Amino acid sequence: MPLQELTSRTAVIEAVGRCDIIGPETLVHDSKVGPVRDYLLEFEGKLYHAKTVADVAYGIQHPDRPPLPADAFKGDAAVRSLERLDFTIAATAKLWPPDLGVEYPNRTIIRNAFGGNWVPGIAKFPGDDIVNVFSDEDGPYADEAPDPVKPFEYRGEGRAGDQQLTRGNKMLDQARQERRAVRYWYRPAGGTFKFVTWVAILSRAQVWSPDDTKKLRLEYTFQVAAVPSPEPNTWPSQVTDLIDDGEIEDTPPPRPVPQNAVSKQLPKTYLEYVKPFGDTPKACRKGRGPNKGNRNLYPRSRRARDAVLVRAADQCENDGCTGMPADTTPSGAAILEVDHVDDLALNGPDHPGVMIALCPNCHAAKTRGRTRAALKRHFRARAAKLHQQAMQAHQG
Incomplete structure (x- = not known):
């Protein structure tokens, strides 16, 4: 050389x-x-x-x-x-580490600023011990948008085949076990990359999701929560109490029924979706709390989410909604976000009877609005009413 x-x-x-x-x-x-x-x-x-x-x-x-x-x-x-x-x-x-709130047009400019590789979604800058995660709304992963209040989901890296607990995924898991903060970079659709928040890694689980070839594979999903700084002594107790910093044994969920399966195997109605959960939220096991003997803390049921969307029938379920977005998803469906009225990560039930489909504006008001406490009480009653009405309609 x-x-x-x-x-x-x-x-x-x-x-x-x-x-x-x-x-x-x-x-x-x-x-x-x-x-x-x-x-x-x-x-x-x-x-x-x-x-x-x-x-x-x-x-x-x-x-x-x-x-x-x-x-x-x-x-x-x-x-x-x-x-x-x-x-x-x-x-x-x-x-000169990146300041909270700093924005860059793309990953190439971030690499020019701090070095390293511009491709991985999970990376450290050269000479720096802090992990960075990059979430792109236009990207290939099903990350949830960052939430300043509630825990949200970040998918692991690896676009073909089952994801492995190596490289970036291993770095995130080590941050969880060592209770080290991670920089969270986010780019909304058509926007720029912004260092939006520090996050703590709460837990790790596995979910089924299609890879780039449309084949089902196991992805890692990391539950994360926004924290005010990289110093753990500044983190609120509602976050630190949720961190599972022990060893987690991967337990893959049951493989989903293929899309081309016999129709009787595929739930079609609200009643068919809800049946495995029981008629009422009390019949459903609550979201798992930070119990060191119980791993993979906050997996969310795709079936429960789909049940709520079937019930909503492309309409915001807030009876006080001031207007749905004029746009739709690429598939033509209404833009709706399924919300656990009682936070799943705070031991709320993962049951359609306490979940509600909201348009983005109503969801933001429920999460961050001045009247969010009153909205939460109203949505709890509203979800229960809609659940009972849908059950009665399908039971005849």
Whole structure:
């Protein structure tokens, strides 16, 4: 490797004198050595682009040789060469970590700012111990939109075949066990990536979901909750009480019935959907709490969600709704969000009788609105009434 032939500390020091000083607002992109913000050389209290310094120093030491090609600087080759000469290397993400609320147009710009790989949905920036997760509403995973109040779902990485507890998924699981905060980046449809919140990883479970080839496979689903900072002593007790930081044994749920199965195997009516849960929420086992003897804490029943959507028949179930969105989902269905009136993660039942289908505006009002406490009481009664009406209608 050419950079292994950079052996002169004197050449590096001379190169430093020819290079620009780097500061937190500096963003220089060189066509050969790449973006400035990955690793920096620290020398006499100042910072310099490590790859640029290595490139210049190589030319000083070997003036009779042609310039180095761009692929000579792949990975951390320049960093290793400078460290061999006893220079101090600093990581951009350690010096100038991303501020909460910062936005970037895309993952490529984030990589240019902090280095690393722009492809994985779960990653650490070079030289940084903090895990970042990236959720894209236009992406291939069924992540839930981040919620500032309630726990929400983030799907693991791996787009073909059963997901494995390796790489990014393993990093997230280690953050759960060690109670370390994770940066949560989110891009709404057509928007930009924004560092929206710190999250704590509450639990891990497995769900069935189609991969890129439309074949069913097991995905990891991580329950996460927004926290105010990376310091655990600032996390509210309603979050810390929900963290399962022990070993979790994967227990895959039953494989769903194939779409082309015999029609009698597929539930069609509200009554058929609800039958496995029992007629009332009391007959249904409540959402599992933070019991160390009970793993995979908060799996949500797809069947219960589908039952509520069948009952709603493409209409917001809030009788005070001021208007559904004019747009629809790509399949032509109404844009509805199924809400557990009593939070599942706070031991609420996973039963259609205490779940309600809401349009995005009504769901936001119930979650974050000034009158959310009154809405919660109203929706609890409303869901029970709609459930009883649907049961009676199907029972004749």
